[in-house]
Amino acid sequence: PVAEACLYSQTDQVVVLNYDSINSQLINSSNAWVVEFYASWCGYCKQFAPVWKDLASNITEWKPAINLAAIDCAYGRNRISCAHFEVSKYPTMKFFQAYSENGSKGEVLNANSSSNVTNLRQLIIDQLESHVEAWPPACPPLKPASAAELSYFFKTSSNKYLVLVFEEASSYVGREVTMDLLQYENIVVRRVLNSEEALGVTHFPSCYLHSPNRTFCRLIVHVEARTFYVDALRMLPGLERRAYEPSVSPAPEKNTTAEEWREFNRSRVYMADLESSLYYSLRVEVGTHITISGEPLSALKAYITVLVKYFPGRPVVMKLLQSLESRLKSHDDPELQYTALETVLDNEVQTPDAALPDVERWVSCQGSKPCFRGYPCSVWTLFHLLTVQAAHSTYTPAPDPLEVLQAMRGYIKHFFSCGNCAKHFEGMAAESMSQVDSLPNSVLWLWSKHNIVNERLAGDRSEDPKFPKVLWPPPDLCPQCHDELKGKHDWKMDHILEFLKVYFSPDCILQDYLE
Ligand code: FAD
Incomplete structure (x- = not known):
C-alpha cells in the first residue's frame, strides 16, 4: 500500500x-x-x-x-x-x-x-x-520584570544585550518576542508593564535595548510589533544561535495508507458501508466514552432500539444488535461502563461468523483519498435507510414519525465526533424537527436537511473532488424528481419520496464485499 x-x-x-x-x-x-x-x-x-x-x-x-x-x-x-x-x-x-x-x-x-x-x-x-513546578528548561522567564530587578541585571548576567519590551498587561508582544529569541545566546528579552512608571517610558508597546556598557536606546522599527522587533533584534552584532537538536522531527503522515479500490455502482447502497458504519459508531465513537450516563445513555439506548427495529441486517448482525439492546435494557444503574458493551461486541466477534467487520470497509462511501468520505457518508446513509424502513414498517401502532429522527439527533449530538457537524445538525433539528408530523415527512425532512449540508459544503476543502457535492438525487438518478417552475428548479416531492423508498429499500441493498 x-x-x-x-x-x-x-x-x-x-x-x-x-x-x-x-x-x-x-x-x-x-x-x-x-x-x-x-x-x-x-x-x-x-x-x-x-x-x-x-x-x-x-x-x-x-x-x-x-x-x-x-x-x-x-x-x-x-x-x-x-x-x-x-x-x-x-x-x-x-x-x-x-x-x-x-x-x-x-x-x-x-x-x-x-x-x-x-x-x-x-x-x-x-x-x-501555567507551569508551576516543572518549568521547561528551554523556556525563558515570561513574567514581567520589575524596575528593581532590572537595576542589578548586568551585575549578575554575562549577557551582551538586555531587551525590554514595554507594554500593557494584556499585550502578548513581549512574551512572543521572548519566545522568538529563545534560541539565541547573548540576549535576554523581558517584558515590562506600563505600570512601572519609574522607568519613564510612555509609549506602549515599545522596545529598548540595553548594553552592558550602559548604552540604552529605543529600537527604531517601522511598526511596533512582534515581527518587526524580532527581525531588528536578530541583526544585532554578536548574537549567536544555539545549536538546537530537535528531539523529534516532523514526520509524514504514514498512518494513512491507500486501500485497494473497490469497484461499485454509484446508484446503489451497499451493506458493507452500513456494517462498517455500525462498527465505527459502536467500537470507535461510542468507545471513546469510558462512562456513559444521563442524556448520552438515553441517546445510546434510542440508537440501538431503532437499529434493532429497522436495520435490515444479516441475522448475525441483528443478533448482535439484540444482544446489545438486552444488555442496555438490563442495565439499571445511572452509569454504564463502555467495557460492558465491549464485552458483548467481543463475544460476537469470537463466533465463527463474525457479526461486524473488524475494520471499516467502505464501498459506495469510498473516497479518492483515505481522508475523504468514509464514515460520515455512512452515517447519512444509515439514517436515511432507517427513516425509510420506519415508514415501511408493519408495526402496530405505526411508529412515531420522530422516533428515528430523535434517535439520530441524540446520536449525533452525543457521539458523532465531528464536533461542529454535530452543532450544526443540532441547530437544524432544534429549528424544525418537531414539526415533522408523519413518517413520509420524516424521510423528507432528513433528505432536505442533508441537501442543505450538501449545498453548504459544495466546493469546500472537505469535498472529495471525485465525488462533488450535488443536490441529491441528481437528474441522472431520478429525472422525475426534478422540474422547473417559473424559471426556477422545483423538486417533485411525491417522486422524491418514491425514489427514496426504493433507493433505501432492503431489496436494493447490495451485499458485495461482505467477508
Ligand atoms: P454525503 O453527503 O456523506 O452523502 C452520502 C451519500 O448519501 C451520497 O453519496 C448519496 O448517495 C446520498 N445522499 C446525498 N445527499 C442525500 C440526500 N439529500 N438525501 C439522501 N441521500 C443523500 N461536514 C462538514 O464539513 N461540515 C458539516 O457541518 C457537516 N455536518 C454533518 C452533519 C451530519 C449529521 C453528518 C452525518 C455529516 C456531516 N458532515 C459535515 C459530513 C458531510 O456531510 C459528508 O458526509 C462528508 O463530506 C462526506 O461526503 P460524501 O461525498 O460522502 O457525501
Missing part, C-alpha cells in the same frame, strides 16, 4: 504522532506539547489543518520549549490513544506541560476550528505560564 499524506505532510512543522509514539513523546518530556486530536474524515479538521500548519511555522523558533503535533484519531490503533486521552470530539487541542506524568490527560486548549494563529499562540503562552 502507498503512504498518502492527507492533512499533514513532511514539509509541515507539525509532528505527526501515532499510537506507538504518543506516550513516549508527551510523557516526561523536557518541553511542553500542544497536540491536535483530529479525525481525517472530519470536514472541520480539514478546514483547520492549514491554520495548525501556519501556527507550527509561526512558532517553530519556540520548539525547544514547546512542540506542536497532531494525531489522526480515526486511524487504526491511534483510536485507542485518543480514547486514553479522553478526546471524543474533533478537532480538540490539548496542552501537555513539560514533564507530564504517565496518565496525564492534558489540558483542553480553549480553541476550536475557527480559532486563528494569533488566538492559538496566545493560548499557548497562557498555558506555558
Whole structure:
C-alpha cells in the first residue's frame, strides 16, 4: 500500500504522532506539547489543518520549549490513544506541560476550528505560564520584570544585550518576542508593564535595548510589533544561535495508507458501508466514552432500539444488535461502563461468523483519498435507510414519525465526533424537527436537511473532488424528481419520496464485499 499524506505532510512543522509514539513523546518530556486530536474524515479538521500548519511555522523558533503535533484519531490503533486521552470530539487541542506524568490527560486548549494563529499562540503562552513546578528548561522567564530587578541585571548576567519590551498587561508582544529569541545566546528579552512608571517610558508597546556598557536606546522599527522587533533584534552584532537538536522531527503522515479500490455502482447502497458504519459508531465513537450516563445513555439506548427495529441486517448482525439492546435494557444503574458493551461486541466477534467487520470497509462511501468520505457518508446513509424502513414498517401502532429522527439527533449530538457537524445538525433539528408530523415527512425532512449540508459544503476543502457535492438525487438518478417552475428548479416531492423508498429499500441493498 502507498503512504498518502492527507492533512499533514513532511514539509509541515507539525509532528505527526501515532499510537506507538504518543506516550513516549508527551510523557516526561523536557518541553511542553500542544497536540491536535483530529479525525481525517472530519470536514472541520480539514478546514483547520492549514491554520495548525501556519501556527507550527509561526512558532517553530519556540520548539525547544514547546512542540506542536497532531494525531489522526480515526486511524487504526491511534483510536485507542485518543480514547486514553479522553478526546471524543474533533478537532480538540490539548496542552501537555513539560514533564507530564504517565496518565496525564492534558489540558483542553480553549480553541476550536475557527480559532486563528494569533488566538492559538496566545493560548499557548497562557498555558506555558501555567507551569508551576516543572518549568521547561528551554523556556525563558515570561513574567514581567520589575524596575528593581532590572537595576542589578548586568551585575549578575554575562549577557551582551538586555531587551525590554514595554507594554500593557494584556499585550502578548513581549512574551512572543521572548519566545522568538529563545534560541539565541547573548540576549535576554523581558517584558515590562506600563505600570512601572519609574522607568519613564510612555509609549506602549515599545522596545529598548540595553548594553552592558550602559548604552540604552529605543529600537527604531517601522511598526511596533512582534515581527518587526524580532527581525531588528536578530541583526544585532554578536548574537549567536544555539545549536538546537530537535528531539523529534516532523514526520509524514504514514498512518494513512491507500486501500485497494473497490469497484461499485454509484446508484446503489451497499451493506458493507452500513456494517462498517455500525462498527465505527459502536467500537470507535461510542468507545471513546469510558462512562456513559444521563442524556448520552438515553441517546445510546434510542440508537440501538431503532437499529434493532429497522436495520435490515444479516441475522448475525441483528443478533448482535439484540444482544446489545438486552444488555442496555438490563442495565439499571445511572452509569454504564463502555467495557460492558465491549464485552458483548467481543463475544460476537469470537463466533465463527463474525457479526461486524473488524475494520471499516467502505464501498459506495469510498473516497479518492483515505481522508475523504468514509464514515460520515455512512452515517447519512444509515439514517436515511432507517427513516425509510420506519415508514415501511408493519408495526402496530405505526411508529412515531420522530422516533428515528430523535434517535439520530441524540446520536449525533452525543457521539458523532465531528464536533461542529454535530452543532450544526443540532441547530437544524432544534429549528424544525418537531414539526415533522408523519413518517413520509420524516424521510423528507432528513433528505432536505442533508441537501442543505450538501449545498453548504459544495466546493469546500472537505469535498472529495471525485465525488462533488450535488443536490441529491441528481437528474441522472431520478429525472422525475426534478422540474422547473417559473424559471426556477422545483423538486417533485411525491417522486422524491418514491425514489427514496426504493433507493433505501432492503431489496436494493447490495451485499458485495461482505467477508
Ligand atoms: P454525503 O453527503 O456523506 O452523502 C452520502 C451519500 O448519501 C451520497 O453519496 C448519496 O448517495 C446520498 N445522499 C446525498 N445527499 C442525500 C440526500 N439529500 N438525501 C439522501 N441521500 C443523500 N461536514 C462538514 O464539513 N461540515 C458539516 O457541518 C457537516 N455536518 C454533518 C452533519 C451530519 C449529521 C453528518 C452525518 C455529516 C456531516 N458532515 C459535515 C459530513 C458531510 O456531510 C459528508 O458526509 C462528508 O463530506 C462526506 O461526503 P460524501 O461525498 O460522502 O457525501
